[in-house]
Amino acid sequence: MSMENLRPDTLFSRDALWQSWLDVEAALAQTQAELGIIPADAAQAISEAAHLDKLDRDALARDISYTMAPILSLTRFLSKAAGPAGDYVHWGATTQNVMQTGRILLIRRADTEIRGALSGAFETLATLATDHAETFMPGRTNRQHALPITFGFKVASWIEELSRAVERLDAGANRLFALPFGGAVGAMHAFGGSGREVNQRLAARLGLRDLLVPGRTINDLFADYILQLSLLAMTIERIASEIYLLMTQEINELAEVLDKGTVGSSTMPHKVNPKFVVRVLAEAAELRGLAGSALETGRSSHEGDAATNQLLSRVLDRAVPLGWTLAEGFAHLLGRIRVLPENMAANAELSGGAMSTENLMMVLSPHTGRAAAHDLIHHALDHTDGMPIVESLSQNPTIRAHLDEGAIRSALDPAQYCGDSASIALQASELANRLSTQLR
Incomplete structure (x- = not known):
C-alpha cells in the first residue's frame, strides 16, 4: 500500500504498517551500502524485494501469529524474497527501531493531510472574516449580551486560536519526526563505530532529524504529538460549540447548508437537525480525551518497555486517524455555514439598547x-x-x-459601538490566508 493511497481508516492497517517497515529496511540497506557496511548489490536486491506485493501476505500473517514477533517474521520473508542478499537484511537493527520508525513515517503522512485540511479551514475562515467584518451582532459573556461586536470579529478569535494550535502542532511534529534507530538499546552497538554516521545518513534519507540517543524509549515524542492533536481538538471543539449554540432555534444566527432531501428526524417531520457540527463535536471530544492516555505512555522503563509501547500503539491507532478525520470534518463544516445577519441584528435589539x-x-x-x-x-x-x-x-x-x-x-446605538471589530476581522483574515498558503 503506497503512502498516497492511505486514508484515516487504513493509516495503521496491517498492510500499511508492513509496508512502512519494509521501507525502513530498504532505506537501512541503502544507507549501509553507502558506508560499505554491506555490499551495494545486496542493498539493491533488498530494496527491490521490499514491496508487500512481492511477499505472501497470508503466509506472513500465519508466521507472525506463530512467532509473535512481527519484525522477525517480516525480515525472514524479506530475506527470502531478496535471495542471497537476504543475509544482509536488518543488519544491526532491532524490532522497535523498525516499528517506531515505520509509525513515524505513517504519522508524517497523516500530518500532511491534517495540514491540508486545516489549510482549507483557514481559507474559509478568512472569507467569513472578510465578508462579515462589519456584520453587527451581540457579543456575549457568560452567555449574556455584553457589548456589540461583528461576526467577523468572532471569526477572528477562531482564526487566532486555531493559529496557535497549528504552532503547537508544528512544534510537536518537529520533535516527533526524528529517527529512533540505535540498535538494541540505542547506543548503536552493532555498527562497529559507524553507528552515528549510519543514524545520521539514515535519518537524512528518510527526511527525519537524528537523535543523540536514538533509543526505544522515545515515547515522550509520540505523547507530545498526541497532546498537540488533543489541543487542536480542544480548539476545534470550542469553535464548533459556538457554531452549534448559534444554531439554536431561539438564537438562529448560523445554520448549516444541507443537501436537498436531508431528513432531520424520523418522527418529527418539521425538524432539520444540524448534521455536520455534531459529528465534529463528538470526534473532538473523543480526541481531546486521549490526552490522559497519551501521558501514560511516557512512563517507560529503562532502555525498553514493551508494556508502554503496546499502550502507545493503541493510543496512536485512535488519535492520529481521528485527528485526520476531525480536521477534514471541521473544514467541511465551515464550508457548510450560512450566516444570518438579519437574526444577529434582531437579537442585538433584545437588550433594548x-x-x-x-x-x-x-x-x-x-x-x-x-x-x-x-x-x-x-x-x-x-x-x-x-x-x-x-x-x-x-x-x-x-x-x-x-x-x-x-x-x-x-x-446607545449598538451598531455604532463595535470598537475595532471590523479592523481586527480584516487583520485576522490576512493571517488566515497566510496560514492557508503555508499549510497547503
Missing part, C-alpha cells in the same frame, strides 16, 4: 467622572418603569443635565 450603555458611560464620564457615570446609568436602568431603555435614558433628567437627547440616543 442596554448593550451600549458602556458607550453612554464613556460619553458621560468627562462630565461626571467614570465611576459616577457608571452608577448613575446603573441606577437609571433599575428605574425604567417599563419604558424602552433608550427612551427612558434619553429622558432621564440627571443624564440630560449633561447630555442632550440626540447625544444619548447616538451613544
Whole structure:
C-alpha cells in the first residue's frame, strides 16, 4: 500500500504498517551500502524485494501469529524474497527501531493531510472574516449580551486560536519526526563505530532529524504529538460549540447548508437537525480525551518497555486517524455555514439598547467622572418603569443635565459601538490566508 493511497481508516492497517517497515529496511540497506557496511548489490536486491506485493501476505500473517514477533517474521520473508542478499537484511537493527520508525513515517503522512485540511479551514475562515467584518451582532459573556461586536470579529478569535494550535502542532511534529534507530538499546552497538554516521545518513534519507540517543524509549515524542492533536481538538471543539449554540432555534444566527432531501428526524417531520457540527463535536471530544492516555505512555522503563509501547500503539491507532478525520470534518463544516445577519441584528435589539450603555458611560464620564457615570446609568436602568431603555435614558433628567437627547440616543446605538471589530476581522483574515498558503 503506497503512502498516497492511505486514508484515516487504513493509516495503521496491517498492510500499511508492513509496508512502512519494509521501507525502513530498504532505506537501512541503502544507507549501509553507502558506508560499505554491506555490499551495494545486496542493498539493491533488498530494496527491490521490499514491496508487500512481492511477499505472501497470508503466509506472513500465519508466521507472525506463530512467532509473535512481527519484525522477525517480516525480515525472514524479506530475506527470502531478496535471495542471497537476504543475509544482509536488518543488519544491526532491532524490532522497535523498525516499528517506531515505520509509525513515524505513517504519522508524517497523516500530518500532511491534517495540514491540508486545516489549510482549507483557514481559507474559509478568512472569507467569513472578510465578508462579515462589519456584520453587527451581540457579543456575549457568560452567555449574556455584553457589548456589540461583528461576526467577523468572532471569526477572528477562531482564526487566532486555531493559529496557535497549528504552532503547537508544528512544534510537536518537529520533535516527533526524528529517527529512533540505535540498535538494541540505542547506543548503536552493532555498527562497529559507524553507528552515528549510519543514524545520521539514515535519518537524512528518510527526511527525519537524528537523535543523540536514538533509543526505544522515545515515547515522550509520540505523547507530545498526541497532546498537540488533543489541543487542536480542544480548539476545534470550542469553535464548533459556538457554531452549534448559534444554531439554536431561539438564537438562529448560523445554520448549516444541507443537501436537498436531508431528513432531520424520523418522527418529527418539521425538524432539520444540524448534521455536520455534531459529528465534529463528538470526534473532538473523543480526541481531546486521549490526552490522559497519551501521558501514560511516557512512563517507560529503562532502555525498553514493551508494556508502554503496546499502550502507545493503541493510543496512536485512535488519535492520529481521528485527528485526520476531525480536521477534514471541521473544514467541511465551515464550508457548510450560512450566516444570518438579519437574526444577529434582531437579537442585538433584545437588550433594548442596554448593550451600549458602556458607550453612554464613556460619553458621560468627562462630565461626571467614570465611576459616577457608571452608577448613575446603573441606577437609571433599575428605574425604567417599563419604558424602552433608550427612551427612558434619553429622558432621564440627571443624564440630560449633561447630555442632550440626540447625544444619548447616538451613544446607545449598538451598531455604532463595535470598537475595532471590523479592523481586527480584516487583520485576522490576512493571517488566515497566510496560514492557508503555508499549510497547503
